[in-house]
Amino acid sequence: MSKWPRNPSTAVDVCLLLEGTYPRITGGVAHWVAHLVEHFRELRFAVAFIGGNAADYPAIVYPLPANVSHYGECFIHGTDPHPPARRSRASQVTVMAEVDELHQCLHQSADRTVLTQHLRRLLPLMYPGQALDREQLLRGRGSWELLTHYYKTYGREPSFTDYFWTTRFMHLPLWRLVEFYQTLPPARLYHSVSTGFAGFLGTVARYHSQRPLLLTEHGIYNKERKIDLLLSSTIQDSRQFLELNRAQMSYIRELWIRFFTSLGRFCYDACDDIVTLFETNRQRQIQDGADPAKTRCISNGIDVPRFAALRSLRPATCPPVVALVGRVVPIKDVKTFIQAMFLARKTMPDLQGWLVGSMDEDPEYAQECQQFARSLELSELHMRFMGHQSVDALYPQIGLIVFSSISEGQPLVLLEAYAAGIPAVVTDVGALREMVQGTNPQDRALGPSGRVVPMAQAQTMAEAILALMTNPALWQEAQGSAMARVEQFYDARLMENQYRELYQRLIHVDSPVQCKGG
Numbered sequence: 001m002s003k004w005p006r007n008p009s010t011a012v013d014v015c016l017l018l019e020g021t022y023p024r025i026t027g028g029v030a031h032w033v034a035h036l037v038e039h040f041r042e043l044r045f046a047v048a049f050i051g052g053n054a055a056d057y058p059a060i061v062y063p064l065p066a067n068v069s070h071y072g073e074c075f076i077h078g079t080d081p082h083p084p085a086r087r088s089r090a091s092q093v094t095v096m097a098e099v100d101e102l103h104q105c106l107h108q109s110a111d112r113t114v115l116t117q118h119l120r121r122l123l124p125l126m127y128p129g130q131a132l133d134r135e136q137l138l139r140g141r142g143s144w145e146l147l148t149h150y151y152k153t154y155g156r157e158p159s160f161t162d163y164f165w166t167t168r169f170m171h172l173p174l175w176r177l178v179e180f181y182q183t184l185p186p187a188r189l190y191h192s193v194s195t196g197f198a199g200f201l202g203t204v205a206r207y208h209s210q211r212p213l214l215l216t217e218h219g220i221y222n223k224e225r226k227i228d229l230l231l232s233s234t235i236q237d238s239r240q241f242l243e244l245n246r247a248q249m250s251y252i253r254e255l256w257i258r259f260f261t262s263l264g265r266f267c268y269d270a271c272d273d274i275v276t277l278f279e280t281n282r283q284r285q286i287q288d289g290a291d292p293a294k295t296r297c298i299s300n301g302i303d304v305p306r307f308a309a310l311r312s313l314r315p316a317t318c319p320p321v322v323a324l325v326g327r328v329v330p331i332k333d334v335k336t337f338i339q340a341m342f343l344a345r346k347t348m349p350d351l352q353g354w355l356v357g358s359m360d361e362d363p364e365y366a367q368e369c370q371q372f373a374r375s376l377e378l379s380e381l382h383m384r385f386m387g388h389q390s391v392d393a394l395y396p397q398i399g400l401i402v403f404s405s406i407s408e409g410q411p412l413v414l415l416e417a418y419a420a421g422i423p424a425v426v427t428d429v430g431a432l433r434e435m436v437q438g439t440n441p442q443d444r445a446l447g448p449s450g451r452v453v454p455m456a457q458a459q460t461m462a463e464a465i466l467a468l469m470t471n472p473a474l475w476q477e478a479q480g481s482a483m484a485r486v487e488q489f490y491d492a493r494l495m496e497n498q499y500r501e502l503y504q505r506l507i508h509v510d511s512p513v514q515c516k517g518g
Contacts, residue, residue: 012069013043013507015187015205019050019198023062023071026358026388027327028412029193029218032300034062039496040503046070046185050177050197052077074180076173076197095131096142098122103150106262112269112289119266120207126178134175138168157251166252170259177201181208188507189214192267195221196260199267212272212506218300219409219430220276220284224331225260265289272509273502277410278431278439300410301495304487307419311483313396314421318475322425322465323354323398325391325413326405328366332357333427335372336458337404338383342376343462348469352381354398358388395420399475400468406455408432418486423478424450425464435485443489449482 016022022033037045045068051057054075064071102118125132137143151163158166177197181204191214192202199215206213268274268290275298276282282295322344324337334355341353359366366385373383391413401417401424408430415435417424426432433452438444451464468475 010069011186011188012046013187014040014189014191014503015046015048015070015184017048017050017190017192017198017201017205019194019196020052021193022049023047023060023064024049024051024057024073026061028409030062031412032218033193035303035492036499037068038065039492040500041065041067043067043503043507044069046072046187048180048184048198048201049073050180050201051075054078070185072180072183074176074201076176077169078176093142095122095125096146099132100146106258106265112265112291115265116269119203119269123178123204123207126175127182128179134172134179137171137175155251162252166255170256173197174200178204181205187211189503191216193218195264195267196225197263200263203266203270206270206272212509213267213270214273214275214502214506215267215271216275216298217281217285217409218277219407220281220288222257222260222264222288223284224407226257228331261288268294272506275502278434280431281409298495298498299490300412300415301490301492302412302415302419302486304419304491307392307395307416308483308487310392310395310420315396318399318469318472319397320348320350320469321352321354321398322400322402322469323356323394324402324404325356325417326403326411327357327361328355328359328369328385329362330365331405331407333404333406333456334365334369336456336461337402338369338373338376338378339458340402340404340461340465341383342378343459344465344469345378345382347466351465351469353378353383354386354394355384356386356389356391356394359385391416395422398422400425400450400465402461402465403427403432404455404461405429405432410435415486415490418449418482418490421479421483423468423475423482425461425468426450426452427455427461428452429455438485439489443485446484446488447477447481449485450478 016033016037018033021027022030047064047068047070049072051073052075098118098121102115102122105115105118122132124130127133128135147164147167151160155163177200181201184205186209187205189212190202190205190209192198193216195215195217199221202213202215205211265288268285268288271294274285274290274295276285276295277300278297282297285295286292322341324332324334326332328334337355338353341351345351355369370385395417398417399422401414401422403411403414403424403426405427406429410431414424414426414432424436426436436450436452437448438446451467453460453464468478
């Protein structure tokens with residue numbers, strides 16, 4: 001294995017690998033990371049942030065605490081200067097043959113041991129000056145020949161130009177991440193909070209440092225990217241009208257999905273431990289290639305006393321306010337919430353809908369939602385787009401929290417609402433059903449803390465909202481169940497104790513912390 005340049009930085013205990021979240025983006029996962037870092041003050045952290053373009057992340061929104069001793073960031077779609085070309089130290093023919101074998105393993109779902117062997121041999125060759133460096137990707141004859149071969153063999157309907165630029169845009173970030181790894185201090189443990197690009201960085205770190213890699217998936221990255229790709233309007237379908245089969249996905253979309261699936265498999269194979277929030281997600285990880293022996297569930301947790309203190313600020317009667325607290329993005333299906341509020345107000349005219357969350361992540365969709373509300377003649381008084389803000393002052397004013405999402409993990413916002421005394425109406429995705437109805441006999445005995453409805457059915461959602469908001473006794477029963485459920489099963493101390501055990505075991509693995517020379 002090739003030697004890598006040494007980084008003399010002092011080793012940290014945990015290097016967090018974060019894609020599109022803390023400390024530059026707010027939201028549930030970012031809040032969870034902030035809680036983790038601030039709770040384990042005895043540990044020294046490095047934070048490695050991965051984003052698309054720097055312009056999309058104008059500022060750091062979470063101040064970094066004193067125990068974060070290193071912060072680095074990598075914008076994978078940036079226009080940074082290319083490293084100078086150097087003489088390769090290995091045969092291009094040999095390297096490209098190994099790249100081809102790796103792709104064949106992925107196509108054939110080969111044994112993880114074989115896949116790992118190929119990957120471990122290739123990763124060191126991606127560093128500048130090696131036979132598979134960025135210059136070889138962009139300008140090498142071997143990469144060109146392999147690309148044209150794959151297009152002739154697998155390409156279905158896109159033009160070669162579309163195929164060429166898609167594959168380049170898709171793969172170039174991997175080389176940037178290999179180079180980014182060299183700027184990070186050595187760590188006793190690498191902790192990625194997703195697969196995808198952060199997971200690939202974790203794979204690089206695991207194989208070159210020989211230190212453990214821990215993965216925590218709140219939502220299943222591969223599933224969420226597939227939804228994003230299916231909803232994306234930026235990926236054009238090059239098939240002619242008469243060639244279209246609506247049951248068949250465009251080749252470019254398929255290409256992206258296979259790419260992210262491969263990154264997920266690399267990460268799962270490299271991990272020492274794999275954590276998710278609930279059993280359905282754990283089974284999905286196993287289906288996607290994770291070793292069942294490595295997987296486990298650790299539920300989210302919140303500071304229950306902090307939000308329970310807000311109960312005393314609630315009015316004597318239930319406020320006629322229904323809120324969706326989350327980003328205004330397609331995966332939250334905000335339009336179904338807006339339509340449900342339009343329908344519910346026919347029966348309960350004083351009902352207000354609040355949308356509390358960032359509108360900057362997908363401005364086009366946010367504008368569509370505002371236009372949709374106006375088309376239904378919902379004024380600002382009836383449907384308020386409030387943007388991102390602190391929810392502490394809002395929770396006492398909310399009577400019901402709603403999740404209309406088409407995909408979720410185990411949202412912290414729902415747990416916070418429960419602690420503040422707010423029941424819920426949720427779609428049947430992710431962990432939402434078990435968060436409302438319970439996960440085990442003891443939990444289910446507490447009773448439902450709201451209603452579960454099918455996704456994308458506004459009429460059913462409106463009926464569930466009205467069932468709770470027009471029946472004070474039923475609302476109070478759901479409120480009592482919500483408060484009891486979060487206190488018994490989702491207190492942050494339960495989560496913290498389990499991560500303490502994981503961190504202690506993995507940080508003290510009997511393997512030396514190495515600088516990047518390995």
